[in-house]
Every structure is written in structure tokens, then in C-alpha cells.
Amino acid sequence: SAVISQKPSRDICQRGTSLTIQCQVDSQVTMMFWYRQQPGQSLTLIATANQGSEATYESGFVIDKFPISRPNLTFSTLTVSNMSPEDSSIYLCSVQTGQGVGGYTFGSGTRLTVV
């Protein structure tokens, strides 16, 4: 299955600033997914990123707040913009491992604390 490298693993940021999270996959994938996991909660899908097209955002998430880049088939970034303490969460990227293999591989996440 795919191996995902996600950076940074954690960060502490000042409110009002932005943080860009990188997700690198060791194989080419069509879609990459970005999730947010607030403290003590389950994962919430932020958006789906296809190479060569605009990301598709889920209800409650907007491009101005969470811009996503997908420059090639192995890499994506998620930016958390104009951060507030409510953005403190773990952010995870994910890719599908392939039809019939049963699933999705997840990065280990970026733990973001906004102060």
C-alpha cells in the first residue's frame, strides 16, 4: 500500500497567521483527501484534491480558509489561513490504495495548536 509522509508533524502558531501542511505519497494517486480531527472527535472530510483541477470542498469548508494545491500525482498541500484557536486540530491527508485492496492510507497527521 501507499506510504504517506506528512509535514510538519506538529506546530504551534500564532492566531492570524497561516500554516501550510505538506503531503507526499510514494506512488501516483488520482485523488488525495484532507481531513480534520478536532480534539476528542472523529475525522471530518475537508476536501478532495484532484491533480489538475480545483479541489472539491465539503459543506462548512471554503477555499479561502483552506486553500489546497495539487501540483502533481504524488503531492498536495493544505493551508490553514488566518488561524484562530478554533483551528487547533489534527489535519490528516489520505489516498486510496487501489480498487479491491480495501481502502485508504492515512498520513500520521499534523497536530496544530493555535495560540
Place this chain on the structure above:
Amino acid sequence: DAKTTQPNSMESNEEEPVHLPCNHSTISGTDYIHWYRQLPSQGPEYVIHGLTSNVNNRMASLAIAEDRKSSTLILHRATLRDAAVYYCILDKNRDDKIIFGKGTRLHILP
């Protein structure tokens, strides 16, 4: 997407079998049943999936009801390292997003 219902938490003793239930009464004929687990401070990891028949792999077994409206993840001999949140997810097994429910937090007692 069809919804799944799981108990919030369960407890089991180490080295005993664990049966984690999941209800999915609105499942459609093309939905696969997937199980993931999330260990502390890690991203979710795939455990097992199935469509109609029971499935076994090195991690667990998946028992699917005949009407497919429920399923059970079976850990045959729980260890302390199996303490995690277990998510039951319905997916059409195509290149598409998956949506997580709240999952079941499994506690293993030594």
C-alpha cells in the same frame, strides 16, 4: 451516504475475543463494509472489508449478517495494542471519499 451506528465505547480483557458491532440498516447493494482503527496519536489504518461473505485476515474477522444490515468485527485475542477507536464505514469501493462516523473506543484491560 448510508449511515452506520456503533456503541461509543467497549471494554474487554486482554487475551479474550472482542466483538465490535455495527448497524447499517440503510446499506445499499453496492456498499462495501470497511473497518478502520485509529491507534493513539496515529492516523486511521485499514483493518478489513467485505461485501456479503464473512472475511478473515491476519488482523481480524468480519462477520456480515445475511441481510447485510449489521456486521461484527472480531478480534480473536485482544492485546493491549488493540486499544483504539474502531470505525465502521460504508464505501462503494471506488475512487471516492469516505465519511467517518464516531466509532467505538475499545479499552483493553490487562
